[in-house]
Amino acid sequence: MADPQGIEEKAPPLSFTQWLICFTAAMGFAFDIFALLVLPLILRPALMELGGLKPGTDAFGAWAGRMFFIPAFAGGIFGLLGGYLTDRLGRRRILVWSILLYAFSAFASGFATTPMMLLVLRCMTFVGVSVEFVAAVAWLAELFPHPKQREAVLGYTQAFSSLGGIMAAFANGLAVKWALSLPAISIPSWLHLGGHIGDPNAAWRYTLIAGFIPAIPLIIIRPFLPESPAWRLKKLSGTMRRPSIGQLFAPKLLRTTLVTTIIFACSYGAAFGAIQQIPQIVPGLPEVKAQVAGKKPLEQKQIEQRMASDVTKVQEMGGLVGRVLLAVLAIYIVSRQKLLRLFQVPGLILTPIVFGFCAVKGLTLLNIGIFFVGLCTVAQFSFWGNYLPRVYPVHLRGTGESFAANIGGRMIGTLFAWVSSHIAVMPWVPGGSPPLKMAYTAAGVGFAVYLVGFLMSFFLPEPPLRQVEE
Numbered sequence: 001m002a003d004p005q006g007i008e009e010k011a012p013p014l015s016f017t018q019w020l021i022c023f024t025a026a027m028g029f030a031f032d033i034f035a036l037l038v039l040p041l042i043l044r045p046a047l048m049e050l051g052g053l054k055p056g057t058d059a060f061g062a063w064a065g066r067m068f069f070i071p072a073f074a075g076g077i078f079g080l081l082g083g084y085l086t087d088r089l090g091r092r093r094i095l096v097w098s099i100l101l102y103a104f105s106a107f108a109s110g111f112a113t114t115p116m117m118l119l120v121l122r123c124m125t126f127v128g129v130s131v132e133f134v135a136a137v138a139w140l141a142e143l144f145p146h147p148k149q150r151e152a153v154l155g156y157t158q159a160f161s162s163l164g165g166i167m168a169a170f171a172n173g174l175a176v177k178w179a180l181s182l183p184a185i186s187i188p189s190w191l192h193l194g195g196h197i198g199d200p201n202a203a204w205r206y207t208l209i210a211g212f213i214p215a216i217p218l219i220i221i222r223p224f225l226p227e228s229p230a231w232r233l234k235k236l237s238g239t240m241r242r243p244s245i246g247q248l249f250a251p252k253l254l255r256t257t258l259v260t261t262i263i264f265a266c267s268y269g270a271a272f273g274a275i276q277q278i279p280q281i282v283p284g285l286p287e288v289k290a291q292v293a294g295k296k297p298l299e300q301k302q303i304e305q306r307m308a309s310d311v312t313k314v315q316e317m318g319g320l321v322g323r324v325l326l327a328v329l330a331i332y333i334v335s336r337q338k339l340l341r342l343f344q345v346p347g348l349i350l351t352p353i354v355f356g357f358c359a360v361k362g363l364t365l366l367n368i369g370i371f372f373v374g375l376c377t378v379a380q381f382s383f384w385g386n387y388l389p390r391v392y393p394v395h396l397r398g399t400g401e402s403f404a405a406n407i408g409g410r411m412i413g414t415l416f417a418w419v420s421s422h423i424a425v426m427p428w429v430p431g432g433s434p435p436l437k438m439a440y441t442a443a444g445v446g447f448a449v450y451l452v453g454f455l456m457s458f459f460l461p462e463p464p465l466r467q468v469e470e
Helices: 016-050 058-089 091-109 115-143 147-181 203-212 215-224 229-237 245-249 254-273 275-284 286-292 297-332 336-361 363-390 394-413 415-423 434-459
Strands: none
Touching: 016 058, 016 091, 016 115, 016 147, 016 203, 016 215, 016 275, 016 297, 058 091, 058 115, 058 394, 058 415, 091 115, 091 203, 091 215, 115 147, 115 229, 115 363, 115 394, 147 203, 147 297, 147 363, 229 394, 245 254, 245 394, 254 275, 254 336, 254 363, 254 394, 254 415, 254 434, 275 286, 275 297, 275 336, 275 363, 275 415, 275 434, 286 297, 286 363, 297 336, 297 363, 336 363, 336 434, 363 394, 394 415, 415 434
């Protein structure tokens, strides 16, 4: 049977170094999503402890919006700079430092004493995550030049992102269960920055601290990681052109830049405007209300966190299946438009149904629905990792990927978490209680961004069959 990518030769087996590269990239992808997805899980208890804020109030909604949007804005701006530096200084160097940045800032977040301190550290985490994705995708695309092998490596290593989401849910679940048995968290008084640790055994703190894990193996294996041969050859030969953001808007790349940025924003908009609001929605489910009835406030909080974590695990399992499915289909489906719409169309239909009906009727229906919404939405993140390296030349690859991912995804897309948080407290939103109002809000926001993304997919340029170097 003919090779769908237009190449007949068989891909060479992976060497030990290439397996090490795949491991490093997979770890990076897993823990950058871990670092991002812990926020919805810990936001509610963190704000209640750090700021004494009550869910459903304007003050809580304002801080929740800041926690979602301001770090995303910082990640977008500095992530764009990171993409430029990836083209200027090399893929490996930027990749390693970005992973170390978000690992250490995630660890420090567990010691936050005020909402502002947590916000600053979340900004640093987002910067590291935003840069890591761009550097890792460009690095992998150039280290594996064989088309089918490249598609497989990009697809399967990105699938570990969903493991990161699952690990976040499990870490939060374990922290909730064992928090009182773990060592109390304390810091010197001069580091309190105007606040104090109110609950030294808070589960949300241990969940954040777990984000330090990827830094440990990275420090050990960093000397064995090679630089991208394509980037290194051009740099040493003096043929590397200087990248610039302006080149992204040249006539040849204008359509690619605009369309990928808009659809990328919609992919993230569905995740942050709808899916990541699950922890705010779960407390309103009939089964959860029944379990917390008559319990003390601390017990109520623990039950709500545990059940929200369980639903998140189901969603992330769906996301993992979606990423693996995308990795397989990317090898055999030549048209990138068709590949993307295979996930957009069912997501467009399912999202309003799951959040507008399943999320208010019962836990079983929500678990079933969120699995498939997670599958359709999260698979699109892997799509961009496979697509973007093929539409930008080597000297502009990091910058181009960064613009779509960080301006489109991290800045505009994550803004929909802020949109949902603010709409959900409006008096005209139906539902009555904060969880139900958020469920209906998520249904509307999710449908809207899915619809825009689907319509824009018809304008998405098809990349060449072979890897484009210039």
